[in-house]
Amino acid sequence: MSVHLLSAVSPVNQIKKRLRIAVLNRTFATTGGGAERYSIALVEQLAARHEIHVYAQHIDHQWPGVSYHTVSAPMLKPRWINQLWFATRTWWLTRKGFDVVHSHENTWHGDVQTVHVLPVKHNLFYGRKGWSRVLRWIKVMSSPRLLTYLVLERFRYAKRPGRQVVVTSDSLRSIMDSSYPACREMISVITPGITMPAPVTPLQKSNARAMLGLPTVGRGLLFVANDYRKKGLKTLLEALSELPDDVFLTVVGNPGQISVFREQVKIASLGKRVFFLGSLKEVAPAYEAADCLVHPTLEDTFAMVVLEAMSYGLPVVVSGSAYCGIAGLLQDGVNALLLEAPKDAIRLRRALESVLFQPELSKKLVQGAIDFASKYEWSAMALEQESLYFSAFTVNESVVATDHVQRK
Structure with a gap:
């Protein structure tokens, strides 16, 4: 109806x-x-x-x-x-x-x-x-x-x-x-x-990174969730360890789970590349500072964070429709990259490499994300x-x- x-x-x-x-x-x-x-x-x-x-x-x-x-x-x-x-x-x-x-x-x-x-x-x-x-x-x-x-x-x-x-x-x-x-x-x-924000300028991105204490250079991945386990942070950290050293990860959300994942970060020697920011009253600076949103969730009825990131013109890598509600509205390779196996760190790493190191694909995903978000x-x-x-x-x-x- x-x-x-x-x-x-x-x-x-x-x-x-x-x-x-x-x-x-x-x-x-x-x-x-x-x-x-x-x-x-x-x-x-x-x-x-x-x-x-x-x-x-x-x-x-x-x-x-x-x-x-x-x-x-x-x-x-x-x-x-x-x-x-x-x-x-x-x-x-x-x-x-x-x-x-x-x-x-x-x-x-x-x-x-x-x-x-x-x-x-x-x-x-x-x-x-x-x-x-x-x-x-x-x-x-x-x-x-x-x-x-x-x-x-x-x-x-x-x-x-x-x-x-x-x-x-x-x-x-x-x-x-x-x-x-x-x-x-x-x-x-x-x-x-969402409420569509103005396009993010290079100066805004630089200022956002400085404000959040993030590296001013390098490629920034963003993960936003309150349940790190269910939303796939473990797999994302495994994928990050196989990406170039200039790729870093910002984690936003429930500070109660940080201690558990700090141990994984320590074992993988990712301490200088992973930044836990805890809960932010305003998530906008985190979107402005990022180059890509990663959401390898195992269960999401929609995933509002994906739509928000797309409104900021971020390419997104997100679990497929079997795991995430918004994925049923997205087109793989057009406005997002969809993960059919979100627990597979190798496939996730390959998807992230495509976004970060293929400028034409990234440009296509950025425009696709903005076009999609503007309808909501x-x-x-x-x-x-x-x-x-x-x-x-x-x-x-x-x-x-x-x-x-x-x-x-």
Whole structure:
């Protein structure tokens, strides 16, 4: 179902009606990751048109017209208890007074549910049959953590009037269809977007490298992720060790995993060529300083970082569509180089050599990246999201009116 066909009200009525919207996300900060930047960007785009209230446990963001509400977190760990607490607390806080509740979390309530990760049900049961499936159910029933996640997820995707389920890629839509077929008609695809930056000049690149403490000369690879293991840093470091000494790597993201990978860097004698920057509130300087983004991910429902890098005119080397949602929209050799085997360090090294040492190919990928990214501006994505808000609101209003008539 096309997202553009879901709105049940005319554009004129949409403009007149200013909705009161609650947005739920445990972490509302740009350092949180792609899912957090996705929700933040939509809030920023729609804040001037609607009254938006953000409910989060960690907030590091300010935007004109947005109201922020800190949700208590009496127990951050174990995470499943905090997830259950957040779902319960936000239900209580938003059960009245809002036209639309938009959840980016595993909660049973919310008119609009945006899915950023693979369903727990899919991760647990996909491909399992017979005794393998029985044993997995035994594991679930003996685990309060898994049982909580599954129950929350089941109610999250339960069919109900007005509910909209948003996924970030067609590949995730297929997985949702198979995992929760009852919600198939509620699903729409709204990909992440970008705001196209101005072209990066040589002076900007030089200044960005100086600001970040990176080499002023040499070819710079960029890796951005919060889960270094799942996003393929191990393989990338193996490939880097076989590249010329003037090629260096910048790693941006979760500082909690740095110590583990420093050991691999030390063993491979890459200490002078790998730069761990941790989480950056603004990732733009890292894009400006780089010559290529590398994303050999093993699991990504979309990979917003790839789209962001392309908007800066960076050639990208990224895992194929079996591993990464955005790859299903890309053309190998036209606007990206796709890795069919992201764990293969030799193939990754060859792909990087092609980008770094074949100027014509690099030039082609740069232009292809810019052309591709320009089709995914946040302003367009926000209008699609707004259409879903009005669809949910219209149905909710109809249900309320029907209930009122029946009570009379």
